[in-house]
Amino acid sequence: MATTKTLDQLLVNELRRELRERGLKTSGNKETLQARLREDLVEEEADPDTYLFEVLPDMGAVLEKISSRQEQMGAVLENMDTKIDAMESGIKTELLAMNHRIQAVEERITTIDEQVNQRVDAVEKAIEEMKTQVHCKHTNAPETSMASFVPESSGKMKPPVFDGSVSWSVYKKQFDAAAKVNKWNSEEEKATALVLSLRGKASELLQSLPNQQDLAALVQAMELRYGDEHLQEVYRVQLKTRQQRPDETLQELETDIERLAHLAYPTAAQDFLEVIITDAFIDALRDPELKKATRVSGKRKASEALVYALSYEAAKDASGSTHQGRRLEVKEEEFAQLVRRVTEALDERRTNQIPENQPRFPVRCWNCGELGHIQRSCTRRFPQTGNHYRSERYARPSSRGYQGN
Numbered sequence: 001m002a003t004t005k006t007l008d009q010l011l012v013n014e015l016r017r018e019l020r021e022r023g024l025k026t027s028g029n030k031e032t033l034q035a036r037l038r039e040d041l042v043e044e045e046a047d048p049d050t051y052l053f054e055v056l057p058d059m060g061a062v063l064e065k066i067s068s069r070q071e072q073m074g075a076v077l078e079n080m081d082t083k084i085d086a087m088e089s090g091i092k093t094e095l096l097a098m099n100h101r102i103q104a105v106e107e108r109i110t111t112i113d114e115q116v117n118q119r120v121d122a123v124e125k126a127i128e129e130m131k132t133q134v135h136c137k138h139t140n141a142p143e144t145s146m147a148s149f150v151p152e153s154s155g156k157m158k159p160p161v162f163d164g165s166v167s168w169s170v171y172k173k174q175f176d177a178a179a180k181v182n183k184w185n186s187e188e189e190k191a192t193a194l195v196l197s198l199r200g201k202a203s204e205l206l207q208s209l210p211n212q213q214d215l216a217a218l219v220q221a222m223e224l225r226y227g228d229e230h231l232q233e234v235y236r237v238q239l240k241t242r243q244q245r246p247d248e249t250l251q252e253l254e255t256d257i258e259r260l261a262h263l264a265y266p267t268a269a270q271d272f273l274e275v276i277i278t279d280a281f282i283d284a285l286r287d288p289e290l291k292k293a294t295r296v297s298g299k300r301k302a303s304e305a306l307v308y309a310l311s312y313e314a315a316k317d318a319s320g321s322t323h324q325g326r327r328l329e330v331k332e333e334e335f336a337q338l339v340r341r342v343t344e345a346l347d348e349r350r351t352n353q354i355p356e357n358q359p360r361f362p363v364r365c366w367n368c369g370e371l372g373h374i375q376r377s378c379t380r381r382f383p384q385t386g387n388h389y390r391s392e393r394y395a396r397p398s399s400r401g402y403q404g405n
Contacts, residue, residue: 006050006051006053007051012029012030012033015033022037116318127303127310130306160178175197178193187215194218205225231263235260238260238264239261242280251306254277254302261277274302278299282294287313
């Protein structure tokens with residue numbers, strides 16, 4: 001779109017274009033160009049000051065601006081492409097790192113599962129071994145079965161030594177088995193062998209026996225001193241109050257409870273013993289959560305309760321070993337903050353607390369009108385009847401001058 005300008009408003013490029021169209025020289029500065037164009041207008045009998053020139057837009061400048069804008073847009077687009085590439089690269093890196101973390105977690109879960117399975121297998125294997133040992137225990141086997149495990153031999157078998165540290169009933173079974181293998185048929189031979197096998201404090205019992213060849217008297221004295229029949233009530237109390245020690249494993253606890261149960265109830269049926277042993281084993285557990293879970297499981301046999309307790313303990317150790325330290329640290333920090341807040345609140349309350357002997361509001365005497373005491377504690381007395389302070393306070397001005405006698 002063309003615009004109109006006066007001579008003074010024309011630019012250098014516009015002056016030169018106008019002079020070029022008129023066939024005049026275009027060299028010189030702006031003043032020279034204006035003077036040259038003014039002379040030409042005067043020759044044409046036109047007023048140089050009011051003459052209006054039609055000025056067309058400079059297409060070169062417009063094109064130059066368009067080119068500059070295009071270059072700027074290209075730089076902006078290039079910058080945006082760079083940022084988009086960087087964002088895509090960052091997103092790919094984050095996705096790759098996330099995949100690595102997910103893979104690490106899956107591997108950790110797989111490892112924990114393997115550890116739990118290994119511990120469960122080990123527990124089951126230990127239980128099987130314990131079952132085998134339980135079936136082979138001497139205390140549960142009849143007397144004849146003990147000797148049946150000892151092979152017959154032409155040589156002599158030395159009886160075991162007894163010093164009072166083991167159960168007399170167990171030792172008596174071992175001694176009878178040795179007597180059967182050695183073919184000690186007479187009571188004198190058995191008495192002699194029993195006297196020779198005594199050691200330590202058990203041998204001191206021989207000093208109270210006049211006839212050491214009397215097998216019945218010797219056995220009766222040993223049963224009275226080291227027997228289990230008169231200690232059944234003691235074993236029952238021990239079984240009832242038995243608790244798991246800090247360094248005691250579950251297998252050791254179950255074995256000792258089973259021993260005490262057989263000593264406390266030597267003639268009881270096997271089903272009754274299973275119930276007693278299972279209940280005593282659950283009651284003796286130190287961990288309250290383990291005790292509760294084992295009791296709720298409903299196991300009625302000691303071996304089954306032991307397997308369940310070992311499995312529960314293994315699973316708890318495997319799942320809680322990773323974050324247990326951190327969780328304990330957070331609880332201690334929260335507990336410290338709670339203690340600090342409670343202490344500050346108590347200090348603030350102690351500071352702002354009103355003494356017991358100090359009233360919460362100022363007290364005024366209705367007799368004399370002074371602060372600090374009530375009417376029944378006032379020491380001032382007035383001759384007129386009624387409330388002196390109220391009468392003075394609400395009396396008319398003419399009656400306020402009363403002074404008393």
